[in-house]
Amino acid sequence: MTATALNTNTPAKTLFTGRTHTSAGRDGVGRSEDGFVDVKLTAPHPAAENLFGVAWSACYLGAIELAAAQHKVKLAGAPSADAEISLNKAGEAYFLSASFKVTLPGVDRATAEKxxxxxxxxxxxxxxxHGNIAVSTRVI
Structure with missing residues (x-):
């Protein structure tokens, strides 16, 4: 399958593909093909929210470094993010929400927020x- 940029016909270069296998039930597990991830899944599977939080915040931190460069800001140290991914229920509908607390060492609050x-x-x-779950981000 050849990837294209969303809403365009521009061909995309695949930078990385993660491959995993997950099984549920009493002996549920999630494993990556490369062996880096090997998680026992328990009901109701809080590992899913934790893994999503780690994956998303790791990607987000890379994006913060790119955004800092775009804003011509030199970070004084490594940025960090605390992510909370919540599984919610309203009536019979299940949905996620997310909250990030972000630290950008040596950057004033207004610039860090940008x-x-x-x-x-x-x-x-x-x-x-974007547009599918509520996301709040706070610079600390």
Whole structure:
């Protein structure tokens, strides 16, 4: 399958493909083909929210570094993010919400907030969920 940029006919270069196998039930597990991820899944599978939070925040931190460069800001240290991914239920509907607490060492709050906002427009995970789940981001 050849990837194209969303809503365009521009061919895309695949940079990485993660391959996993997941089984459910009493002996549920999730494993990546390369062995990096090997998780036992328990009901109701809180690992899903934790894994999504780690994956999303890792991607988001890379986007923060790109956004800082776009804003011509040199980060004084490595940025960090605390992610909370919540599984919610309203009536019979299940849905996710997310909250990020972001630290950008050595960057004033106003600039850090601009970088954090720009990063959500760069990060593929943020773009994938945009408009689908509530996301709050706070610079600390």
């Amino acid at each position: 970088i954090a906002e720009t990063a959500h427009t760069i990060c593929p995970y943020s773009k994938a969920v």
